[in-house]
Amino acid sequence: MFKRLPLPDTSAQKSVMVYFDGQQVTARDGDTIAAALLAAGVEACRTTPVSGAPRGPYCMMGVCFECLVEVDGVPNVQGCQILVKDGMQIRSQHGARRLG
Amino acid sequence: MTTHDLVILGSGPAGMAAAATAVTHGIKPVVVDEQPAPGGQIYRSIESTPVKERRILGEDYWQGKALIDGLGDPRIDYRPGTTLWQLTRRLEVGLLRGEQASMIRARHVILAHGAMERPFPIPGWTLPGVMTAGSGQILLKSAGLAPSAPVVLAGCGPLLLLLAVQYLRAGIPIAALLDTTSTGHYRDALRLLPGALRSAGTLFKGVGLLAELRRAGVRHVRHVTALEAQGDERLERIRWQCGDGAEWHYLSTPLLLLHQGVVPNTQVTRALDCTHDWDERQLAWHPRTDPWLATDVEGVAVAGDAGGIVGAKASAIQGRLAGLGAAMALGRAGEEQTRKEVKRLRRDLARETAIRPFLDVLYRPAAHWRLPEDDTLVCRCEEVTAGELRRMADQGCRGPNQTKSFTRCGMGPCQGRMCGLTVSELLADANGQSVAETGYYRLRPPFKPITLGQLATAAEDASR
Structure with missing residues (x-):
């Protein structure tokens, strides 16, 4: 859906390695989790608790809560609000968030 | 619990201007923002955007630099990446940064948390691949991300046109711009044009955007009356109807960006139980405020789009007014001393907002879109x-x-x-x-998800 614009700066930018459902994803330093996943071609990052329908980021500004993912074991994290960090373990969230 | 004279929520134009004004009156404000960097959505990522070629995002964007530089004043306690999960009527402020929660107390609060995009409920709007124009612009500004295949933009309003032009300047093809502006609204808005001419600069920018789209030969479909997103598991195609015609038009696309204006984000003012009024022209709830932008909750003011859509420049002016209001409420400035400045600010505000009735009427989403x-x-x-x-x-x-x-x-x-x-x-x-009469949801804290473990850190913080 999205690609990096071929900008001079982008190549010079430090890259960050994260994991999405165990797969390595290269992100740009300064990306939010949701932006990094979209750049890596991830369309859906969770399924809904009601019907199990796939959902992906929608508003990118913290309002819609569609980009909820599990980050380093913490569920219900808004992917559009948190920046990627090297080695971050991101998991898609299926149905309702896990408790405890 | 530490007590601060002034806590400002949001570091968009209103919040940054409020903080800068407060500082000139000897106040050391705390500025809280959920985003990792200042600017709000309008000036998002100015300091870090990979899109350095100025003409792509446009000069209006880069103008935000001055306000952002002001936020660097050492007297401002700017806290990025910090979520507000609680605000009580006694002005206790619950914050979360990373895993650390804390409670602080404020003598005065300015809510400058801005707007959000109006819901755009169409069939299929939950499919992955359907997003908002605002999200497209955020991805462009903050990460240099743009659609990888020709994109469809649909809806109405200045932001939709601006994004289309920004994509064009970045060399991103647009498959179609589906315009939902109602036919009759052009006529209705025309009557308001004389008033809008007081903000001629904004008006001409809008005309310029439309001209840029036309020159680029973008497929601009007008009078769209129905729109659906279709696909199995993700967006595959869209279909729409135009004018009075019953014929459906189809287009395959992996990405549809929707937009039908912005509305105040009233989550916090609602939770505080501020009085809200339904604004029939903007089709949105507005927290009720006095000329100093104070709400009916003691010590709480609202500045910028959070109080009613006024745009970035007017938001900054409101931020300054609210900053002066805070200085007066805290006894740091007298009415006499600020009279001249207030008069000037109110005049500037009237000029900057003169275009609003025109825009509100022109881009009012028709009933079937709401x-x-x-x-x-x-x-x-x-x-x-x-x-x-x-x-x-x-x-x-x-x-x-x-x-x-x-x-x-x-x-x-x-x-x-x-x-x-x-x-x-x-x-x-x-x-x-x-x-x-119908009213709105009763909202309660926490405003954002917070785990019990994180909440417990606030108690540890308080006992230290």
Whole structure:
């Protein structure tokens, strides 16, 4: 859906390695989790608790809560609000968030 | 609990201007923002955007630099990446940064948390691949990300046109711009043109955007009256109808960006139980404020789009007014001393907002874009359709808090942010009553998810 614009700066930018459902994803330093996943071609990052329908980021500004993912074991994290960090373990969230 | 003279929520134009003004009166404000960097959505990522070629995002964007530089004043305690999860009427402020929660107390609060995009409930709007124009622009500014295949933009309003032009300047092809502006609104808005000419600069920028789209030969489909996103598991194609025609037009696309204007984000002012009024022209709730932008909750003011849509420049002016209001409330400035500045600010504000009635009328989303058909999801989180809400109205539900109890509509993770406006308008329509009578959700903290473990750190912080 999205690609990096071929900008001079982008190549010079430090890259960050994260994991999405165990797969390595290269992100740009300064990306939010949701932006990094979209750049890596991830369309859906969770399924809904009601019907199990796939959902992906929608508003990118913290309002819609569609980009909820599990980050380093913490569920219900808004992917559009948190920046990627090297080695971050991101998991898609299926149905309702896990408790405890 | 530490006490601070002034806590400002949000570091967009209103919040940054409020902080800069407060500092000139000897106040050391705390500025809290959920985003990792200042600027709000309008000036987002100015300091770090990979899109350095100035003409792509445009000069209006780069103008935000001056306000952002002001936020670097060492007397401002700027806290990025910090979430507000609680604000009480006694001005206790609950914050979360990373895993650390804390409570601070404020003598005065300025809410400058801005706007959000109006819900755009069409069939298929929950499919991955359907996003908002605002999200497209955020991805462009913050990450240099743009659609990888020709994109469809649909809806109405200045932001939609601006994004289209920004994409064109970045060399991104646009498959179609589906314009939902109602035919009659051009005529209605024309009557307001003389008033709008007082903000001629803004008006001419809008005309310039339209001309740029035309020159580029973008497929600009006008008078779109119906739109659906279709696909299995993700967006594959869209279809639309135009004018009075019953014919459906189809287009394959992996990405649809929707937009029909912005509305105040009233989550916090609602939770504080500030009085809100339904603004029929902007089709949105506005917290009631006095000329100093103070709400009816003692010590709480609202500046910028959070109080009613005024745009970035007017938001900064309101921020300055609210900053002066705070200085006066805290006894740091007298009426005499600020009179001249206030007079100038009010004059500037009147000029900057003169275009609003024109824009509000021109880009007012028609009823069928706000009151979807029965099969369309209204509450994305709990997957409640318009039809279910209408059935609840038939069974006697008069307001959103009743339908919430019956259907869980508005009880999901977004806490009603994405459905609230639609639900109020839909129930008002179904019950034949006004939106004001129908009311809105009662909202409660926490405003954002916080784990018990994180909450416990606030108690540890307080006992230290």
